[in-house]
Amino acid sequence: MSKYFLSLLCALALGVAASAQAGIKVGYVYVGAKSDGGYNQAQDTGRLYVQKTVPGVATNFLENVPENAQVTQAMERMIGAGDKIIFATSYGYLPYALELAKKYPQVTFMHCGGAKLAPNLGTYFADMFEAMYLSGIAAGKATKTGRIGFVAAHPIPQILQDINAIALGAQSVNPKATVTVVYTGAWNDPAKDVAAVNTLVDQGIDVVGMHVDSPVPVIEAAKKRGIKVIGYHFNDESFYPQGWLTGGYWNWGPIMAAVVRSVEAGTWKSQPIYGNLKSGAAKLAPFGPAVDAQTRKLILDKEKAIEDGKLNVWAGPIYAQDGKLMVPKGGVLPRGQVDAMSFFVKGVIGNTQ
Amino acid sequence: MSAMLGLLSVALLTATPVWLATLGETLTQRTGVINLGVEGQMLVGAAAGFAATYLSGNPWLGLLAGALAGMALSCLHALLCLVLGVNQIASGLAVLFLGNGLSSFYGTTLVDKQITGFHSLTHSAAARWPVVGQFIAELTPSVYLAFALWLACAVLLLRTQAGLVWRASGESADALRMLGKSPARWRLAGILVGGLFTGLAGAALSVDYTRTWVAQMTAGRGLLAVGLVIVARWNPWLALPVALIYGLAEALALRLQSLGMNVSPYLLGTLPYLVPLIVLLLSYRASRRRGAMPQELSGVFRGMA
Numbered sequence: 267m268s269k270y271f272l273s274l275l276c277a278l279a280l281g282v283a284a285s286a287q288a289g290i291k292v293g294y295v296y297v298g299a300k301s302d303g304g305y306n307q308a309q310d311t312g313r314l315y316v317q318k319t320v321p322g323v324a325t326n327f328l329e330n331v332p333e334n335a336q337v338t339q340a341m342e343r344m345i346g347a348g349d350k351i352i353f354a355t356s357y358g359y360l361p362y363a364l365e366l367a368k369k370y371p372q373v374t375f376m377h378c379g380g381a382k383l384a385p386n387l388g389t390y391f392a393d394m395f396e397a398m399y400l401s402g403i404a405a406g407k408a409t410k411t412g413r414i415g416f417v418a419a420h421p422i423p424q425i426l427q428d429i430n431a432i433a434l435g436a437q438s439v440n441p442k443a444t445v446t447v448v449y450t451g452a453w454n455d456p457a458k459d460v461a462a463v464n465t466l467v468d469q470g471i472d473v474v475g476m477h478v479d480s481p482v483p484v485i486e487a488a489k490k491r492g493i494k495v496i497g498y499h500f501n502d503e504s505f506y507p508q509g510w511l512t513g514g515y516w517n518w519g520p521i522m523a524a525v526v527r528s529v530e531a532g533t534w535k536s537q538p539i540y541g542n543l544k545s546g547a548a549k550l551a552p553f554g555p556a557v558d559a560q561t562r563k564l565i566l567d568k569e570k571a572i573e574d575g576k577l578n579v580w581a582g583p584i585y586a587q588d589g590k591l592m593v594p595k596g597g598v599l600p601r602g603q604v605d606a607m608s609f610f611v612k613g614v615i616g617n618t619q
Numbered sequence: 620m621s622a623m624l625g626l627l628s629v630a631l632l633t634a635t636p637v638w639l640a641t642l643g644e645t646l647t648q649r650t651g652v653i654n655l656g657v658e659g660q661m662l663v664g665a666a667a668g669f670a671a672t673y674l675s676g677n678p679w680l681g682l683l684a685g686a687l688a689g690m691a692l693s694c695l696h697a698l699l700c701l702v703l704g705v706n707q708i709a710s711g712l713a714v715l716f717l718g719n720g721l722s723s724f725y726g727t728t729l730v731d732k733q734i735t736g737f738h739s740l741t742h743s744a745a746a747r748w749p750v751v752g753q754f755i756a757e758l759t760p761s762v763y764l765a766f767a768l769w770l771a772c773a774v775l776l777l778r779t780q781a782g783l784v785w786r787a788s789g790e791s792a793d794a795l796r797m798l799g800k801s802p803a804r805w806r807l808a809g810i811l812v813g814g815l816f817t818g819l820a821g822a823a824l825s826v827d828y829t830r831t832w833v834a835q836m837t838a839g840r841g842l843l844a845v846g847l848v849i850v851a852r853w854n855p856w857l858a859l860p861v862a863l864i865y866g867l868a869e870a871l872a873l874r875l876q877s878l879g880m881n882v883s884p885y886l887l888g889t890l891p892y893l894v895p896l897i898v899l900l901l902s903y904r905a906s907r908r909r910g911a912m913p914q915e916l917s918g919v920f921r922g923m924a
Contacts, residue, residue, distance in 0.1 A: 299833060301731035330723055330834050415877075421884065448876045449884035455838045456829040458869075461633050464757070465873040468625035486830040490739045505733060615879040 289322025290351065290530050293344035295337060296329045297356035297479065298454055304480035304499040305453075308516035309355040309378070311500075315519025320526050333358030341366050345373055351529055352376070353522065356453075357422070363387060374529050376522075379424060381605070383536050390521050392541035392548040394424075394498075395431035395604075396572050397514030398475075399579045400550050400565050401496040402435020404511040405473040406443045407561045408494045409436070414445045415466035417476040417484050419453045421619050423607040425477045430611045431579050432475055432496070437613055439564070446471060447616025456483035463487035473511070481513075494556060501551045510554030512565070517541075517549050544573040580604055585612040624754040626870050632828060634866030635762050636661070636820040636837075640844035641851060641858045642765075642772055643816025648848055649776065650809030651789035651802065651915030654696050655711030658841025659718020660814050661821035664689040666722040668822025669832040672734045681734070681826040682761065682819060689818015690811050692718050697810045701803050707919050715841075723834035736830040761823035768816070773855040785809070789913030802915075817841065843892070850899045852911040861895065868894040 292313075300310035310327065317325045326349065331340045337359050341352050345366075351374045354363040360380045367375045367387040375387040383389065405414045414436055418425045429447055436443035446466060450458040460483055463474055475496040476484040482505060488495040489506040497503070497513025521539055528534040541547020550569055553562050571577035582593030587610045593599050610618055640657050647654050654660075668685025672678050692714060699710035737760050740746060746756035776782040787795050788805035795802045824840075825832050847865065851857035872887035 299727060299730040301727075302833060303731055307731070329727070446877050446879070448873050449888075451884055451888040452838065454833060454835075456831050456833060456836050457633065457636070457824055457838065457840070458873075460829050461629055461869060462873055464629045464632065465625075465870065465877050468622075468629070469877050480831070480833060482831045483829045486736075490741065490830075492739075492742055616876065617879075617881060617884060619883060 293349035312518030398431035402432035406436030406440035415471035629870035630866035638862035639820035647813030656714025664818030664821030665825035685822020686819035690814035693814025
């Protein structure tokens with residue numbers, strides 16, 4: 267009898283050892299569908315990269331998890347199933363992830379874009395505004411009416427950065443260009459995205475950008491109305507090649523893989539990770555046929571200047587909407603104020619709260 | 620295009636799915652059954668319509684498939700409350716959650732698909748007609764379809780013999796029985812026609828208006844439609860003005876933002892819900908009546924107590 271127990275114990279020990287060797291388990295929670303052609307697909311592309319490049323890793327995911335108590339449930343289920351790293355990929359997951367981080371100190375949490383840290387919760391984000399500045403140049407060159415539109419989910423710093431960057435980029439080639447902003451109040455309400463585009467086009471806007479979870483409804487509406495579009499999150503050129511100018515998309519894979527490796531090696535530490543054009547976490551999307559060779563060259567030159575540190579999107583002079591000088595010539599908006607962006611630059615029509 | 624017509628076209632396009640759903644639920648409730656599952660039926664219609672359009676390449680088939688899918692799901696409500704005698708409120712909620720779950724689950728593979736949709740008229744010859752050309756060109760087939768269905772339903776329900784029996788089923792089941800007719804049969808028709816309309820409403824949203832499918836894309840518009848039935852006082856004629864009030868409020872909220880008006884977008888975002896509510900309060904005050912609720916419906920709420 268005792269022999270039987272002994273062998274059972276051995277088997278159990280072996281099983282534990284085997285599962286430890288099988289590599290780390292990583293869970294991903296998405297607020298939308300992982301193939302949304304937008305925010306969530308960009309995150310999931312990162313997951314697939316981790317799966318491919320980190321030996322022995324096992325990833326799993328849950329889609330369409332709303333930003334409420336359901337995300338707590340989702341993450342607890344993943345932790346119960348053995349996940350040691352959780353990527354809480356949506357902005358509104360932060361309070362829930364912070365709460366769970368306290369309860370499960372042995373699990374590493376990574377939040378996308380968050381402004382808070384915990385001993386076992388780090389954040390990752392990238393300066394997409396650099397790609398938006400470059401897209402703004404394309405928009406400024408493409409617009410005939412001088413009016414660019416932007417469909418935004420919420421007035422949060424990350425989105426205000428994008429809008430300002432587009433305006434500054436557009437004004438660098440087209441000083442009179444304006445950006446008109448309409449908020450939908452939702453990350454994911456396709457019907458409202460379409461209504462927003464129609465409203466903008468009726469006002470004479472002929473290039474539109476967006477920051478909602480899936481750019482697809484905005485792109486489809488732009489196609490219907492025959493205006494140009496700059497993309498976001500993901501390369502969606504195939505939805506509307508004729509009207510596609512360029513855009514920005516995320517390349518999360520390398521950052522995520524580095525996080526997983528450092529957790530495995532025991533060297534992970536809680537910090538905010540910031541990528542940018544230079545690190546390759548934020549990328550400029552391919553040009554559509556509507557962008558001429560001269561504009562392409564200009565944009566690529568400026569991209570190089572940004573990567574080399576010779577061009578800063580937030581270099582002065584920058585004036586606020588009401589004409590107030592925010593950054594004098596020769597100055598640069600401090601990083602803290604960029605992260606907490608709370609104003610629109612001159613030429614943006616819209617509200618910051 | 621003039622500013623007013625632009626506002627009206629955004630309003631009409633926004634209102635159309637809600638208009639169709641309100642019309643469908645009005646027809647259901649006039650037979651004396653309430654179906655809270657509209658949102659679920661719309662979602663199933665949106666997913667099925669998008670899938671059919673993707674597979675066939677024909678958006679008309681998509682609208683048809685969406686309508687049929689909505690009707691198929693409404694059969695569950697009919698089974699639960701007409702055959703098994705389940706409380707209608709509970710049964711409707713079951714339909715809502717089932718429709719939401721089914722469409723989210725089976726719709727996952729549709730998310731990254733592209734459909735062609737209806738041909739846009741915004742750059743056609745019609746768009747160059749004076750004054751109203753651009754306005755007409757912006758309206759899409761589902762708006763015209765909704766208009767035709769609205770006229771047909773209102774006339775059939777309020778001006779024909781069959782419509783009279785339809786309404787009698789909602790006002791007095793006993794009277795109907797005395798005429799040797801079965802209220803259950805008319806209610807079955809009411810539920811199925813409601814399912815057909817709400818499924819079509821969902822397909823109009825995915826196939827025609829947004830040309831996209833994502834889970835829960837109706838974003839509460841089905842529940843709103845159930846509320847608008849009350850605002851429209853169960854009158855199919857009023858389904859249009861009531862849905863249009865919602866659409867205008869939404870269009871206005873977006874327009875004011877695009878003009879750079881200094882009001883919170885969240886406050887403006889409550890307009891499409893606030894305005895119908897105010898209309899409801901005013902209309903009830905003005906009529907000094909308890910409302911126009913079909914008599915048999917009040918039994919549903921008594922049954923809950």
